[in-house]
Amino acid sequence: MSIIELKSAPAIEYAYSVVGKRESEGPIGKKFDFVDKSDKFKMDTWEKAESEMQRIAFDGVLTRSGYNISDIGAIFAGDLLNQCTGSAYGLAGFDAPYFGLYGACSTCAESLILSSLMVDSDKLPRAAAVCSSHNCSAERQFRFPLEYGGQRTPTAQWTVTGAAAFIVGKKSGFHPRITAVLPGTVVDKGITDISNMGAAMAPAAVNTLTQYFNESGEEPEDFDAIITGDLGYEGSKILVDFMKNNGYDISRNHYDCGLIIYDRERQDMHAGGSGCGCSGIVLASHYLEKLKNLDVKRILFMATGAMMSPSSLLQGLSIPGIGHLLKIEMLSK
């Protein structure tokens, strides 16, 4: 496990975000590109709605970029649905090479890491990274059907209804650039509570982030923001505490996309947002904007994933986690 420097500093050239009702009503709700307040995206099942979100997101970023589909060397895409059907069906209409990924909620970072590696090495001229989650398809697959109306525990997170698409390439000019990546390893510390995913993923986040600082020699204060994907309140606390034990104080500049997306007081999503879409849409809208405006110039972006399935938990297994990290910077012109 070691940091891979990207000498050519591939640019996140374009991004596009698609969200549902609750996300559009949150603190950064105005920043998203496409909103469907019905959460249905004109489809008759939640799973089809999620695929449609991926289609809209990729179509949106392609249109915005002005590229033709033949300009896209490959699409790296994934989601939370069984057999990753959100991605396969959503992107089936586009004639570009397709690499299906499964990194649970880390998929946004996983897809950006692979895209940037392929572009940096000139294996592909540019690549697209796409991910999604939908609250209604995820809840019924992982927990309970919505109609059941179950009470949620205080540590439960709310799966974000959101899809994000990015195009990574070598465009010149003033763009957020991926200058290093650190893919994570699978870490299983024995957490079994599916209603406390933050706690399950935090050890993997600690593992990757500690490794990053140890190996790079950089310090937390070298960054304007250290951003995690969806650790939520529970996982974020664990991350900050454990990092302090490891000698790194990230308490002043750690942010979690799961805590940015909803308003805790007004919307009450319990421990925050989660899902592949969570880190994807917050990066695509909020943080890429902040980078372009130079509100932040140098960030670490790490999305974490909980790699269990409903079956594996029923069979008594604990939740393996993973954290994939990217360093994203605005470099001098």
Add this chain to the structure above:
Amino acid sequence: MSIIELKSAPAIEYAYSVVGKRESEGPIGKKFDFVDKSDKFKMDTWEKAESEMQRIAFDGVLTRSGYNISDIGAIFAGDLLNQCTGSAYGLAGFDAPYFGLYGACSTCAESLILSSLMVDSDKLPRAAAVCSSHNCSAERQFRFPLEYGGQRTPTAQWTVTGAAAFIVGKKSGFHPRITAVLPGTVVDKGITDISNMGAAMAPAAVNTLTQYFNESGEEPEDFDAIITGDLGYEGSKILVDFMKNNGYDISRNHYDCGLIIYDRERQDMHAGGSGCGCSGIVLASHYLEKLKNLDVKRILFMATGAMMSPSSLLQGLSIPGIGHLLKIEMLSK
């Protein structure tokens, strides 16, 4: 979609195959590295058994190679289980960066493509590609619980109980080498019959293979074997027919791993083997041996995947397919 040439010709340095009872009793049954005739691999559920197969396969290839885990730049792994738990749990104990993939039965080729691209570009010193399927976990997830004892249709294929692990690197010497790759696009021609997966995947195979010949200028007779992963009897017939329509006669040198793994007369697995493990174990044992013995010197290896889920079929959607292709050669010393 275009062919990517790998100038450094990364080697498939080592491989290891793990199988169950039926695979060990087939025509190439003696070639596999590890057999458990109970299919249980000392576990108490089929899903845990599948994870254990991945663990044994990766541990096997690592031991055989003599590398330490820290020598492995990353593991690219996937399987058919919901949330790809076969891979996540099976490989959680190894401290190496992990990229989870979902390519359905194309996963073996997808993981080898990504491994070889990373090695060729020197982003990683070497990478591991791991995949698995287990008949009993797949049947109850995708079709019926085994206890139901349902009658299988004549076009049905038999999910292979098998796991394969490969190490791709830049070792010098006489090894099978990956000299070009062509990642596939998602193709959906409207097939809805889950008991005829070969037919669902064949259009994607036709798409990738035609593209390969069109773009490379090579002809089918330039290869000693054109190997597909698990099209089975039905899909293979469709592939050969459609390729002929496209101007390429592959009838004399097309082989399908799903037709190699079982004896049609003696074992009667209907339309042949399938699953991520099918192409994985046949490549790892049978074809790598044939390459090293120079029985074949130049092959195309294309694994195809059917990217549906049980839910997507219940919701009336058809089966999207994908075909990922690699050119593997024994180069002069």
